[in-house]
Amino acid sequence: MERKIVKLGDEALRKVCKPMQKFDLRLWLLLRDMADTMYKAEGVGLAAPQVGILRRVVVIDVGDGLVELVNPVIVSAEGEQGGGEGCLSIPGKRGYVVRPERVTVKAQDRKGKPFEITAEGLFARAVCHELDHLDGRLYIDIMDHEITEESEQNEEEAEN
Numbered sequence: 001m002e003r004k005i006v007k008l009g010d011e012a013l014r015k016v017c018k019p020m021q022k023f024d025l026r027l028w029l030l031l032r033d034m035a036d037t038m039y040k041a042e043g044v045g046l047a048a049p050q051v052g053i054l055r056r057v058v059v060i061d062v063g064d065g066l067v068e069l070v071n072p073v074i075v076s077a078e079g080e081q082g083g084g085e086g087c088l089s090i091p092g093k094r095g096y097v098v099r100p101e102r103v104t105v106k107a108q109d110r111k112g113k114p115f116e117i118t119a120e121g122l123f124a125r126a127v128c129h130e131l132d133h134l135d136g137r138l139y140i141d142i143m144d145h146e147i148t149e150e151s152e153q154n155e156e157e158a159e160n
Contacts, residue, residue: 003034003051003052005088006052006089012052013089013136017134018055019056019071020070023110023111027070031057031110034057035068044063044122044126045059045061046059046130047130050089056071056072057071058127060130062123064123067123068110069108069117069127070107072106072107074128074131075116077100077103077128079102081124082097082144083125097142097143098144101120101124102118102124104116104117104118105117105119
């Protein structure tokens with residue numbers, strides 16, 4: 001079932017989320033609904049506060065299949081990558097953000113079983129972006145500058 005994505009200005013986006021305690025049907029339904037919502041909105045990630053739930057839960061799919069992270073924590077980060085980012089809660093806007101090139105995350109699956117995953121490139125960027133949501137942080141808080149159609153055209157012209 002698709003859920004409503006909250007937009008910039010909603011206080012849920014600025015709250016620190018609580019850890020998930022119960023790994024039950026309600027969590028499974030939340031994960032399913034978040035994935036449905038993310039795919040319908042054509043996003044690559046979605047955090048629980050973006051659907052008004054203040055819990056440490058995210059879903060991500062950068063094209064390699066759905067990844068569910070419950071109570072995720074970044075345990076290491078390496079390198080640096082800069083690039084454009086958008087957010088389903090801030091439609092129509094993009095910003096240039098510098099993120100780690102590679103991150104390792106400890107999390108739990110939908111049954112509560114701990115696991116560790118290493119993400120690189122776009123997947124690492126999505127992980128960092130979604131985990132920021134769990135601490136009430138948005139990409140606009142850390143972006144270098146906003147990306148506009150005009151600035152993208154200027155960059156393309158400079159490269160040619």
